Amino acid sequence: MADNKKLVNAITPMDQDFAQWYTDIVKKAEMIDYSSVRGCVVIRPYAYAIWENIQKIFDGMIKARGHENVAMPMFIPESLLQKEKDHVEGFAPEVAWVTQGGSEKLEERLCVRPTSETLFCEHYAHIVHSWRDLPKLYNQWCSVVRWEKTTRPFLRSREFLWQEGHTIHATEEEARRETLDILDCYAELCEKYLCMPVIKGRKTDREKFAGAEETYTIEAMMHDGKALQSGTSHYFGQGFAKAFGIQFADKQNNLAYVHQTSWGISTRLIGGIIMTHGDDEGLVLPPAVAPVQVAVVPVAQHKPGVLEKAAEVAQTLRDAGFRVKLDDSEQSPGWKFAEYEMRGVPLRIELGPRDIEQGVCVLVRRDNREKMTVAFDQLPQVAAQQLDEFAKAIYQKAKDNLDQNTVCARTIDEMKAALEGRARFVKAMWCGDEKCEEAIKELTGMPARCIPFEQEKVGDVCPVCGRPATKMVVFGIAY
RNA sequence: CGGGGUGUGGCGAAGUUUGGUAUCGCGCUUGGUUCGGGACCAAGAGGCCUCGGGUUCAAGUCCCGACACUCCGACCA
Numbered sequence: 131m132a133d134n135k136k137l138v139n140a141i142t143p144m145d146q147d148f149a150q151w152y153t154d155i156v157k158k159a160e161m162i163d164y165s166s167v168r169g170c171v172v173i174r175p176y177a178y179a180i181w182e183n184i185q186k187i188f189d190g191m192i193k194a195r196g197h198e199n200v201a202m203p204m205f206i207p208e209s210l211l212q213k214e215k216d217h218v219e220g221f222a223p224e225v226a227w228v229t230q231g232g233s234e235k236l237e238e239r240l241c242v243r244p245t246s247e248t249l250f251c252e253h254y255a256h257i258v259h260s261w262r263d264l265p266k267l268y269n270q271w272c273s274v275v276r277w278e279k280t281t282r283p284f285l286r287s288r289e290f291l292w293q294e295g296h297t298i299h300a301t302e303e304e305a306r307r308e309t310l311d312i313l314d315c316y317a318e319l320c321e322k323y324l325c326m327p328v329i330k331g332r333k334t335d336r337e338k339f340a341g342a343e344e345t346y347t348i349e350a351m352m353h354d355g356k357a358l359q360s361g362t363s364h365y366f367g368q369g370f371a372k373a374f375g376i377q378f379a380d381k382q383n384n385l386a387y388v389h390q391t392s393w394g395i396s397t398r399l400i401g402g403i404i405m406t407h408g409d410d411e412g413l414v415l416p417p418a419v420a421p422v423q424v425a426v427v428p429v430a431q432h433k434p435g436v437l438e439k440a441a442e443v444a445q446t447l448r449d450a451g452f453r454v455k456l457d458d459s460e461q462s463p464g465w466k467f468a469e470y471e472m473r474g475v476p477l478r479i480e481l482g483p484r485d486i487e488q489g490v491c492v493l494v495r496r497d498n499r500e501k502m503t504v505a506f507d508q509l510p511q512v513a514a515q516q517l518d519e520f521a522k523a524i525y526q527k528a529k530d531n532l533d534q535n536t537v538c539a540r541t542i543d544e545m546k547a548a549l550e551g552r553a554r555f556v557k558a559m560w561c562g563d564e565k566c567e568e569a570i571k572e573l574t575g576m577p578a579r580c581i582p583f584e585q586e587k588v589g590d591v592c593p594v595c596g597r598p599a600t601k602m603v604v605f606g607i608a609y
Numbered sequence: 610c611g612g613g614g615u616g617u618g619g620c621g622a623a624g625u626u627u628g629g630u631a632u633c634g635c636g637c638u639u640g641g642u643u644c645g646g647g648a649c650c651a652a653g654a655g656g657c658c659u660c661g662g663g664u665u666c667a668a669g670u671c672c673c674g675a676c677a678c679u680c681c682g683a684c685c686a
Binding site: 147164166282286394482 | 610643644647676677680681
């Protein structure tokens with residue numbers, strides 16, 4: 131009987147089939163439900179709580195930097211979308227259109243926003259007149275729609291939640307600094323809070339955002355060695371400003387165009403967390419965003435005093451600022467242990483009559499299943515310390531994965547060889563010619579992920595054309 | 610959008626070759642016994658077999674079509 135149950139609830143081992151493992155997790159940990167529209171999912175409370183925690187952290191970061199939240203409409207008239215040529219070309223293939231309102235056919239069809247540059251631009255053109263109006267540091271939390279061909283929960287859905295920042299500045303220097311500062315915020319969010327090491331860098335022209343002058347990115351490596359673009363920040367120059375007429379009188383009373391940025395992170399980060407830290411038992415969640423940081427499991431809870439003590443312990447931890455779940459359901463302790471491991475709760479406390487007698491409880495870490503006996507009066511300090519070490523440990527594990535699966539290559543053959551058996555990141559020199567970049571993609575299957583800020587010299591010449599090469603590029607298979 | 614796979618109570622499957630009363634396990638409900646790694650016993654409830662058309666006395670099963678999920682490719686946060 132117990133065996134059958136295990137079979138039913140089993141998560142496909144990640145080494146056997148990583149994609150199936152991912153799908154099993156999002157369903158079994160109650161993160162999503164499929165809706166009747168292809169590519170659109172229900173984000174269930176457990177996953178949404180993670181998103182809310184990400185929002186709180188990042189929203190706090192940008193508010194501290196002077197950014198303000200706004201809400202833009204979700205519809206963009208076709209004529210507005212078409213004002214910037216590169217932009218519309220980039221997005222046209224994947225926009226959803228509204229052609230009818232009620233029973234009336236619309237004069238002009240409306241696109242459901244795939245991103246809101248055009249709306250921000252139109253608005254900025256209305257409200258900006260003087261250098262005194264600048265900068266405008268706007269952000270919105272919303273959902274956007276992109277009619278993707280193939281979809282996967284969190285990683286690529288037709289509607290997804292994100293944050294899009296859109297700022298305009300009086301000078302190029304200030305706008306460029308904003309672009310890079312935000313990239314640093316993204317890197318901090320990922321590394322410090324989500325425990326995901328990232329590579330910061332610039333996208334090649336081929337990979338940059340439609341309409342951008344420069345696109346910057348943070349690239350993370352998933353457990354299977356594939357890359358996940360986890361955040362992106364663009365410098366637009368004055369391209370949009372000119373297309374939309376965002377002008378202001380500068381200090382010398384000359385009419386000038388603004389310099390613009392935009393940047394975003396999305397619920398894709400949740401997919402990143404799953405694929406960075408998860409294991410065959412299920413999720414492993416970074417403490418900073420875990421909806422439950424400590425699960426309290428009473429053992430022999432019908433015995434007098436057990437539930438009372440468990441409730442007291444849970445409350446003590448809540449008072450100390452932790453997110454705590456006391457599970458007093460009728461499930462067996464073993465079931466609860468497995469359940470909270472599957473859900474990735476960083477710490478579990480087991481508490482039974484034997485412990486209570488001795489004034490202790492058992493604390494178990496999700497990452498290594500290490501058990502330790504902790505006196506009640508030590509609990510808040512030990513929990514804080516263990517959460518801290520937990521975060522460091524899962525960061526280090528992800529960092530080791532990144533380091534051990536990043537290789538240098540000087541020739542196409544070496545690049546191909548690097549992908550033996552599994553996906554990896556490959557560092558190689560590049561001459562800067564887009565044709566060579568394309569050749570590498572064709573020959574190895576890897577697009578350029580980014581030109582890292584931290585450059586290394588891994589060779590002297592481009593592996594494709596043999597010409598001198600000075601830029602080191604990270605290539606990899608992407609989600 | 611191209612190529613595969615799948616669709617049967619909430620979940621996982623059998624049944625489809627050879628058409629003939631809808632099966633099993635888990636979960637759920639109720640009662641009882643349990644409780645330190647997914648407990649056990651007993652009694653119950655729950656199904657237009659994805660949807661739409663055909664063929665047939667009769668369709669989960671055969672034929673045609675749609676849709677969804679999923680994997681592998683081309684594109685993206």
